[in-house]
Amino acid sequence: MPSLNNFGEGLLRGLKVTLNHIGRKWITVQYPEQRLNMSRRIRGTDIIWDRESCISCRACERACPVQCISMAVSRGEDKKLKTDDITVDLGLCIFCGLCIESCPTGISIYLGYNYTNTTHRCSTFSGAKTGNTPSDGRCREIVRSNDELLVDDAARPRSGYYRPEISSALPPQTLLIDQTTYLEDLRKRGLK
């Protein structure tokens, strides 16, 4: 086999490439201690509806490709449309954002600035611990109380998808091409 004439060269070349990586920045994020900022336009796992500004036109319901939004609408005594009931089946939702784009008011329906609805528990957690180690910080940070989970729609963070006024107020996205190393990050946060 002619390709095997210089056997061993490829191995050395591969080792050289690997060695070159030693001095480079880390690309791995140590979740959940280290978290990246999401995109300001994230189509997150939440749909937030604003009762006050909604004109009950049902445009969002019609725009939905999977029909996960259902609205019951009636006319009030003042002849204006009002929403009696709205249901969003997040199990069906594909988070395409077409409902957000279809809203004629532009302020009545939002996607959430969130990608996880899970909670975490730390096995060693006992009460409000203070300390300087990452594991102490982790326990404090990621356990959410019941009150925090049962927040009103108005308090849930909203995404800037199709809503530029919100987008500009959100923190800039963390990019891997602008990364800092894990150790640098810990130093900045005073954890090392």
Added chain:
Amino acid sequence: MVLKTEHYVINVGPQHPSTHGVFRLRLTLDGEVIVDVEPIFGYLHRGMEKIAEGRNYTKNIPLTDRLDYLSSMINNQAYCMAVENLLNITVPERAQYIRVIMAELQRMASHLAGIGFFMNDIGAFSTPLLYMFREREKIVELFDMACGQRLNYNYMRFGGVSMDLPEEFLPALKKLLDGMPGFINEYDKLISTNEIVLVRAKGVGILPKELAVNASAAGPVLRGSGIKWDLRKNQPYSIYDRFEFDIPTGEIGDTYDRYAVRLEEIRQSVRILKQAIAQLPAGETMAKVSKLIRPPASETYTAVEGPKGELGFFVVADGSENPYRWHVRAPSLINLTALKEMLLGWKVADLMAIFGSIDIVMGEVDR
């Protein structure tokens, strides 16, 4: 003494990551030599082309994301261009450039995944695949920045794109493009001359020119066989005639050529992107199009050059708000028709290398 031998039939797969349980090969073997191949697929049962007939044109854009989910942007672009042809809409200049930027980024991301999985198939898991995904991740972050999603983008609309690029997008893209050629060279050094890759891929699974054309193969599979055919050059669409780039081709159409074509196409995409950034004009990103569209009774076949080959949408309008017929010319499916020609006469050990070099996505095969 002559021993009596018989052919035997075995089932192979799923092996490739994108075939996850819906594709297998029934091989007839003589010893370890492949004498017959029957690809068996069709278990996704998605019926997308039928679903699309029951929905209006706009609601079908998210469906196109889910065809070849490694190149959603290009699927979006192809479908939007087809409907724009039905409606005779002119897309604003800035939107055209944004579409090209997104399509080329997507081509790079798709090829990175394709090459990474190809290496995975021939047994090199950790280093090449993870390096590829490291770079792909940076591209995906840019998509996330522009449209808020990382896989199913749903970014393009009839007449333009759903949102203009955020202001931090272009600086981040420039930074990515500055680093990309170095990465490709490093990868080239690591893989392209590696003895094991050469032995496993050089001269293996040859698809001659004539067979590639007769099987309607497209994309890197066709170009790997030495045919210089790329819709971006041969039937220029969008604004591709404004950019300078080369079409890489292989020499003999073996597994290695198909890999090398993909690697070179990433370099060419970087070239196109640099030109597109330099020429990007200011202005509108959306033409005036009503929200509920009803194209006049007509039909169109509009094709673009996807990462895997010619990706076309055949849409028939009957004047209502839903398409009457919606068909996708999916390159992954059509490239699979050439698989038998590539495999016959090779051994079982070569099968995965040959199969991996086609770079298929099952979402596109079983529509």
